[in-house]
């Protein structure tokens with residue numbers, strides 16, 4: 563929804579507003595007649611995230627202009643000392659309710675790791691996707707760039723992968739998510755934008771392509787599977803540089819992960835040639851995309867059709883093109 567239609571909705575004085583902090587602050591500053599004088603309850607979901615470096619300053623501003631006489635609820639699977647700071651700063655008589663004094667993952671989640679040298683990372687991922695074909699999988703990466711690259715790489719090999727990251731427009735993000743939810747694409751490659759809050763019942767496996775640097779992110783990521791009593795698997799890829807991070811996560815969750823059972827290293831390496839070719843094509847496609855992006859920026863700045871920004875159509879064409887390329891690789 564755009565700002566204007568939201569302003570109209572707000573003028574009708576809704577009883578409940580669900581908002582991201584940035585947009586909320588925007589309305590506080592720019593929407594005439596929008597006031598929070600009567601606010602009674604403030605709920606912060608993923609509270610530790612809302613109070614971190616990215617959101618903290620905006621939240622501070624919002625807290626300053628809402629009534630002190632209110633009930634505040636903070637929710638999250640993980641908490642930080644920053645929440646404690648906030649409790650001291652603006653909560654009266656706070657009560658803390660914990661399911662467990664230790665961070666825990668559910669017992670229906672089977673947690674595995676795979677250990678191999680960094681140079682074979684893509685190859686192991688492709689091997690896993692092949693082994694797990696038919697499952698619905700979320701693959702987490704550290705950067706938007708890797709998300710895009712891996713989605714292209716997997717598509718080049720014929721896997722129905724789709725990227726989701728913060729640099730996509732809202733429309734495209736929703737589009738990706740819907741395709742995944744509907745089962746049209748059963749591999750979602752995502753950054754941590756997808757690590758919290760997503761409630762998709764059919765996720766069978768979470769793969770941490772990059773091991774999360776923060777153990778709390780691990781808990782949120784693997785929580786995308788094995789939800790509401792269902793079973794699920796997580797597989798964390800570990801290279802020679804990640805051993806310490808793995809140990810730290812195991813310490814935080816109070817569990818040791820098992821080695822994911824796969825064939826021999828030779829079985830994995832059989833894929834290497836095809837993976838290398840798909841990597842080469844993915845790199846070219848990334849370059850092509852970047853050039854097209856530059857082109858679209860130029861067109862936009864010249865004042866042409868704004869819809870050019872929505873590259874959904876072009877992506878479909880590209881997907882078909884990749885489909886052909888994938889066949890070529892198989893032969």
Ligand SMILES: Nc1ncnc2c1ncn2[C@@H]1O[C@H](COP(=O)(O)OP(=O)(O)OP(=O)(O)O)[C@@H](O)[C@H]1O
Nearest residue numbers: 608638639758759760761763782785786789790791
């Ligand atoms: N008591 C319950 N009985 C059955 N299903 C439930 C119950 N509570 C929640 N669920 C279902 O479990 C799923 C997860 O719930 P919800 O999204 O509220 O979890 P959450 O704790 O907010 O997760 P996260 O913070 O990790 O995103 C939802 O599909 C919800 O409908």
